[in-house]
Amino acid sequence: MRKTVALTLTALMLSLSVVSVMAKTFGDGVILEKMTSVSELLENGDAYVGQRVQVRGMIVDVCASRGCWVYVAGEKPFEKIRVKVKDGEIVFPLEARGIEAVVEGTLEKFDLSREEVIQRKRHHAEEQGEEFDPSTVTGGETFFQIRGLGALIEGI
Amino acid sequence: MNWRRLNHSLHRDIGFLCIGLTLLYALSGIAVNHMHDWNANYSIEQFNLQIDPLPPGVVNSAQVQQILRQLGETKISKKHFQPDPENLWLYADKRMIRIHLPSGNVQAEKSQRRPFWYRLNFLHLNHAKQAWTWVADIYAGGLFLLALTGMLLLPKRADLKRRALMLCLGGIVIPVFFLFIYY
Incomplete structure (x- = not known):
C-alpha cells in the first residue's frame, strides 16, 4: 500500500513537471477584423458600451494572483484600459507584462461612488500585494472597462 | 458474484483510479482557496x-x-509605460520595475512560476479545456459512483452501521449548515 501511494505521488509529480503548456491564444481568441484604439474607447466609450471591441497594445500590468485582469496601454501618454475576465475562464500569465497583445471583449461603463472606488482599490491592492491609503481617493469615478472574451499574446 | 461483492469491487477499483486526480484536486484546492495569502502560481520577489x-x-x-x-x-x-506623469514602469524578462520619478524610488519585482503548483492549478481550474474537460467530467462521475457505492458498503455490525450512518449524515449536514449561514 505504501509502495502504491509513493508510486502514485511520483507519477503525478513527474507528469506535471514534463507537461509544459505555452498558450498564445486565450479564450475565444480574436475574431473581429476591425481594431478600435484605446484612446477612442476612453474618449467616446458611450458609443461602444455593450459592443464587442478589439484593442491592441502593450500589456502593462497583470493580476498577480489570479491572472483575471490586464491593463492594455493606449496610444497616448498615460492611457490604459482595464480588461477584466471571468475568474478562471481566461488566465493571463504574469509574463505577459511588457508584451504586445490583441484583446477582444465587450465594453462596459462603471459609475462608482467614493466608497465603491475605495473598495475596488483596496481589493486591487490586496491582489497585487501593495499598500493602499483610502485618503488618496477623493471622489467617485466613471470609467470604461473591457469584459474580456479573447486575446492573442505573442511570444509567451 | 452477488451485488455486495460487485459493489465492493467497483468501490475499490474506482477508488484506486481516483487517487491521482483526488491528490491533484485536493492539493490545488487548498492552494486556490488561499491564493490571497500565498501566491501558488508565482513566487514574487520585491526589492x-x-x-x-x-x-x-x-x-x-x-x-x-x-x-x-x-x-x-x-x-x-x-x-x-507611464501610468501618470510621476510614475514610470519598465519591463524585462520576468521583471517589472516601477519608478517614482520625483523621489527616485524604485521598486523592482521579479516573478517566477512555481512549476509544480502552476501546473497543478492549470489542470484544476481547467485552463487546458479541450480533452481535459472530459477527463475532469469522468473523474466527477467516478466520485459520484464512489459516493454511491460507498453508501452501500454498510457494515453488518450494528454499532458500526450506526457510526457509518452518522458520518454519512455529517457529510451532508456540513454543506447544508454553511449554506444556511452564508447564503
Missing part, C-alpha cells in the same frame, strides 16, 4: 532601489536609457 530624482512628465527614450544605466541594467527591454 527597492534608488536613482536620481527626475521631474514629472513624459519620459523620453534618452531618459529611459539614463535610468537603465543608473540601475545597471543591460538586458532590460526598452519597453516602458
